[in-house]
């Protein structure tokens with residue numbers, strides 16, 4: 001089974017430098033960097049390491065997923081964001097889940113033995129909103145086991161599964177759209193617990209309010225699509 005590691009990068013020079021040596025590059029047939037328009041030296045950094053970097057004609061993290069898939073050929077795809085949130089140790093664990101039959105393997109921030117970025121805070125708004133979106137997706141669309149983190153983008157996916165889902169979201173909610181559509185079809189989604197680290201440097205591209213609204217829009221779109229199928 002061939003494997004592609006797809007790095008999603010938009011001005012992540014600090015995390016990229018600190019994490020690079022911990023990436024298990026030798027275990028992959030292809031490594032591709034999808035750049036969202038970095039101006040902080042991230043592109044030059046990866047090029048200096050001999051990696052292929054492709055840019056985006058259309059903006060957005062969702063589009064970056066599609067660009068990554070279009071520019072690789074391997075049957076297993078792992079999406080990794082080098083900003084500090086994602087533990088490189090989990091990369092091969094996700095691949096192993098696919099080896100063992102999973103269609104999608106998600107690094108969950110909300111399982112036993114997991115940690116999410118906000119766990120040390122009293123008010124964990126982002127985590128709560130994430131869990132609420134996940135609960136709604138499970139109630140409405142789940143066919144198999146309960147998925148604890150439908151939103152984390154740190155995941156591995158079979159190429160055929162990614163292509164079959166026909167994802168059209170351009171921004172952050174692509175992960176939610178992927179999870180919901182996979183739940184609807186009944187694809188085998190497996191999760192592993194992950195310890196979410198803090199951002200190592202640079203700035204978040206995820207603005208909570210518009211991204212939250214984007215998730216609502218994706219959810220509504222998926223409900224409407226299901227209603228159209230069920231209603232005469």
Ligand SMILES: Nc1nc2c(ncn2[C@@H]2O[C@H](COP(=O)(O)OP(=O)(O)OP(=O)(O)O)[C@@H](O)[C@H]2O)c(=O)[nH]1
Pocket residue numbers: 008009010011012034035036037059060061062064080081082083085117199203204205206
């Ligand atoms: N290629 C590409 N990468 C992106 C784009 N937007 C965000 N990213 C990357 O996607 C990853 C996740 O983005 P973040 O801004 O960290 O979002 P987040 O993890 O929800 O927010 P934090 O909690 O602040 O880390 C990072 O590695 C970003 O560099 C984009 O438009 N294109």
Ligand SMILES: [Mg+2]
Pocket residue numbers: 081083085199
């Ligand atoms: Mg992040």
